[in-house]
Amino acid sequence: MNQDEGSLLSHLAELRNALLRSIAAVLLIFVALIYFARDIYHWLASPLMAHLPEGTSMIATEVGAPFFAPFKLTMVLSVAIAVPFLLHQVWRFIAPGLYKKEKRLVAPLLISSTLLFYGGIAFAYYVVLPLAFAFFTSMAPEGITIATDISSYLDFVLKIFFAFGIAFEIPIAILLLCWSGTTTPEQLRAKRAYVIVGVFIVGMLLTPPDVISQTLLAVPMWLLFELGLFFARFYTPGKKASSEPDEQKTED
Numbered sequence: 001m002n003q004d005e006g007s008l009l010s011h012l013a014e015l016r017n018a019l020l021r022s023i024a025a026v027l028l029i030f031v032a033l034i035y036f037a038r039d040i041y042h043w044l045a046s047p048l049m050a051h052l053p054e055g056t057s058m059i060a061t062e063v064g065a066p067f068f069a070p071f072k073l074t075m076v077l078s079v080a081i082a083v084p085f086l087l088h089q090v091w092r093f094i095a096p097g098l099y100k101k102e103k104r105l106v107a108p109l110l111i112s113s114t115l116l117f118y119g120g121i122a123f124a125y126y127v128v129l130p131l132a133f134a135f136f137t138s139m140a141p142e143g144i145t146i147a148t149d150i151s152s153y154l155d156f157v158l159k160i161f162f163a164f165g166i167a168f169e170i171p172i173a174i175l176l177l178c179w180s181g182t183t184t185p186e187q188l189r190a191k192r193a194y195v196i197v198g199v200f201i202v203g204m205l206l207t208p209p210d211v212i213s214q215t216l217l218a219v220p221m222w223l224l225f226e227l228g229l230f231f232a233r234f235y236t237p238g239k240k241a242s243s244e245p246d247e248q249k250t251e252d
Contacts, residue, residue, distance in 0.1 A: 018089040025085045030078040037070035041150070044073060044157060047129035051137045052146055059147045069150045076158060080121075083114055105179060113172045116224075120168030121161045123220065128160065132213040160213075163206040167221050174228030185232045188225075195225055 033040065045058060052058075060066050079086075087110045095103060140146055177183050188195070203218035 014093060018093050022082070022086050022089050025082045026078050029081050030075055033074050033078060034071075037074045040077060041070040041073050041154075045150070045153065047125065048133045048148060048153060050130070051133045052148075053137065056146055058150050058153060060151070061149045062151060065149070065151045069154050073154055083117070087114060109172055109175065113169055116168040116172065117165040120164035120166070123168070124160050124164040128164065128213055128216045129157065131216065135212050159206075164217060164220075167202070167206070167217060168224060170221055170224040171228035171231065174225065174232050178232040185229050188229055188232070192225075196222055199225070 049058065060069075091107065091110060094106075137146055174188065178185055178188075199221040200214065200218040202221065203214040203216075206217060
């Protein structure tokens with residue numbers, strides 16, 4: 001076996017170990033949370049239940065929904081809680097192949113991207129969902145009883161969480177684009193008008209068809225774009241002077 005084959009096998013072994021550790025972490029969290037699955041679902045349903053008319057409640061239209069909806073939510077929550085550990089496994093795997101300058105950038109980006117993703121989910125739960133459900137329930141026609149299916153509600157909320165979590169990653173995307181030399185803060189600033197129109201279109205596509213939730217996604221996206229522009233000016237495209245030797249990679 002030559003050196004290249006040995007190196008490839010060692011990388012594959014490390015990747016396998018990282019995957020096994022990640023799966024084990026998610027399963028451990030899931031086992032710890034599964035007993036509280038119904039309470040977790042009740043917490044998730046609170047923004048809607050607070051605005052349901054008196055005497056109404058959520059319903060289950062499928063036989064297995066009372067079990068599978070909390071089960072699915074608990075599994076998704078387990079993955080979300082394990083995200084810092086999962087990113088740490090990614091970091092351990094890619095760090096030996098990075099230059100010192102890249103390590104100084106990647107580590108803060110992993111941390112900040114995690115916090116921004118959590119921040120987007122928190123914003124959706126505490127701000128967007130209560131306002132959206134208050135609007136939806138108030139617009140019900142006369143004689144219509146609101147009875148939301150628990151599985152449909154879970155799918156709806158998870159889509160909202162994912163949309164806001166991804167949307168809050170805009171500053172990270174801008175930093176990476178500017179750092180890699182793909183674009184510059186000046187070029188992005190010149191396209192601000194198009195960006196503002198674009199975020200409202202994205203808000204229309206990713207949120208329910210009401211002005212409140214669309215605006216509550218579009219405005220933070222625009223502000224995060226401005227935040228990304230502010231920090232991007234401190235980053236220059238990664239250029240390597242021809243007269244300077246390559247920076248050595250270091251292993252942890």
